[in-house]
Amino acid sequence: MPGTWESDAMTQQIAFTAPHWAATEAGLEILQRGGTATEAMVAAAAVISVVYPHMNSIGGDSFWLVHTPGDEAPLAIDACGRAATNLSAYSKKTQLKSRGGEACITQAGTIAGWQTALDQDPRASLELSVLLEPAIRWAEGGIIVTQSLADAVRKVLDEGQAPESFRELYAPDDKPLAPGDKFMNPALGATFRTLAENGLRDFYQGSVAQRIQQALKAMGSPLSEQDHRQTQADVVTPLSVSLTGLRCFNLPAPTQGVHSLQILAQVDRRRSEMTSKADWAHLIIEATKQSFADRPVILADPHTVPSAYHDALSDAVLQSKADRIDMERAREWPFPSELGDTVWMGARDASGQLVSFIQSIYWEFGSANVIEDAGFVWNNRGISFSLDAGDINELLPGKKPRHTLNPAMALYDNGQRLSYGTMGGEGQPQTQATLFSRFVWQGASLSQAIAEGRWLLGRTWGDVDDDLKIEADLADEIGEELTRRGHRWRQVPACNEMMGHAGAIFDSGSEVSAATDPRSDGRAEVV
Incomplete structure (x- = not known):
């Protein structure tokens, strides 16, 4: 432990x-x-x-x-x-x-x-x-x-x-x-x-x-x-959620850390059903929709969030969201998006x-x-901020704005540790979930988990569209199946910077590995 x-x-x-x-x-x-x-x-x-x-x-x-x-x-x-x-x-x-x-x-x-x-x-x-x-x-x-x-x-x-x-x-x-x-x-x-x-x-x-x-x-x-x-x-108390064999941590409001953890928890509850890359992508996309649907009404300055925010990582809420995911049909989109x-x-x-x-x-x-x-x-x-009176994210003196930033970390029950994250506005929770699921649950190496084709639901930096975007290399593999399930998507070039700059460090206790995103100008090194 x-x-x-x-x-x-x-x-x-x-x-x-x-x-x-x-x-x-x-x-x-x-x-x-x-x-x-x-x-x-x-x-x-x-x-x-x-x-x-x-x-x-x-x-x-x-x-x-x-x-x-x-x-x-x-x-x-x-x-x-x-x-x-x-x-x-x-x-x-x-x-x-x-x-x-x-x-x-x-x-x-x-x-x-x-x-x-x-x-x-x-x-x-x-x-x-x-x-x-x-x-x-x-x-x-x-x-x-x-x-x-x-x-x-x-x-x-x-x-x-x-x-x-x-x-x-x-x-x-x-x-x-x-x-x-x-x-x-x-x-x-x-x-x-x-x-x-x-x-x-x-x-x-x-x-x-x-x-x-x-x-x-x-x-x-x-x-x-x-x-x-x-x-x-x-100095604040981090948010955490217990998954199978580990605990995941993120930052509380005003960051969207609650949504990153919600997505992972939903995926953990349904991952035994996954048999293909299309399954994994569909599951994470739909878990993202389930979580983001609540963002306008639960996420804001920590002093103004409603009780629903404090219940967002409860077993009951997480299980309910996971149960509502239809593995054969995509939920309608979009919801309001944010840049970053x-x-x-x-x-x-x-x-x-x-x-x-x-x-x-x-x-x-x-x-x-x-x-x-x-x-x-x-x-x-x-x-x-919002200029609408009564909005939980209403612009008021001394208030913190709703934030897309959320660095992540996982502590395994066996003592291993994972530090990970990405840039990319509302793409951050999605990319975190993709990186995490590939490395922790699907057996990919850290570099593979980051480098392989990704998708983005909504907007990220330098982008104005709210649609589902899939990199060409991944689209060739799963695009047809996602269309069959009702996803409306468009293809973007492979290794695209709009997917964010992800990175991670994994510490097994006896050996350390690190990776950075080929979509960036970065470098990862272990000495």
Whole structure:
């Protein structure tokens, strides 16, 4: 059972996986210096904000699961920013802006999350200057622009809403960044240098904070100096569900962790009936529909969720949802969908500490507003609020928005452990379930579970359609059978980035394996 391992009986292998190889490199650098998985994740989180700025930034949010051998459950950290306290400017609006200063409604919690994770780690001892040095190096020395980054820049520019600050940084002289370009961001490097010297709290209460507040005020954001100063991350009780032979963990509201766990629990209850790839895909798709149908009425700020949210992982509710799945007929779709751009990363240190981490600004480049002289964009997470009075996700002062982010972890009854996750908006629970079922229940290797063809029901980053999309290689195998069962779907190219950037680390106790997604620019490594 978890909690019975002796650390000196475990392998001392270290591992890191990230959707960009530079973040993996940074994480491994810290681990090889004797740093903890938490410290390695902070270093990688800083680096990936430099090399994948369209997917995340230090102007966004993050969530953590950290497991130490001997603990019955992982430590969970909610670093979600809250809405501004003065929202009078939004009282008569009928629609929230997705870009620009008016979209900058919520605090940026991720740096507070880094600090909380380090504070909660009794073995963390490396200087902050060491942890942030790789990010400084990349920001000042320059990165090579990936296709993913170039496509996201072009998408924001094509919307016609890009603020001048965005154009100055990502399309200087009206020349958008292109694949292969060298992109330097000295302002972001200087921000990290200041944080390394003054501490992470400087982001909220120091010279960096002053630059942030000046920029937010100038762009028309409702976030006040006090709103920014009071940003905090919370240690919370993780959600969990017991499946056959293991327990799965995720983050509670406002994240969609409850839906990720609901889907897995439904699949566990019906998996003995599965005989083909089409069966597995149909089951997970239908379990997703059963769970997502409740999302508009149960998922919101943890202080406003209804009693139905607290019952969502009860045996009665889970069994009822599983029983309603018709293995011969697809349920009607769509339901309201949500977008989201994100990075997920995993780490394991030599002492066995295991981390599942996710960081985001919501849409690609978030609000697209660059904080002047600081080199990063602010999130637009606030657009997931509702302006409808009485909605459980109604925009109100100090409230947390409904969140797509949800890092995952599984603790086996025999002591084995799995850290896993993905980017991809509402695709996250689906991809988690697919990865998990292939690896845990179908016998695929970690790499196979991630690399093989996937599907997406609803929307993810860079996409506007609510339909069922299936990658070509998988569609060739199961498309005809899904059509027979009533699924309306369309084919997309194989190894498609819209399916998200998944990753995982598996710790058997005697050996560690790691994998990353070929749909990303990532790398997974075990040493």
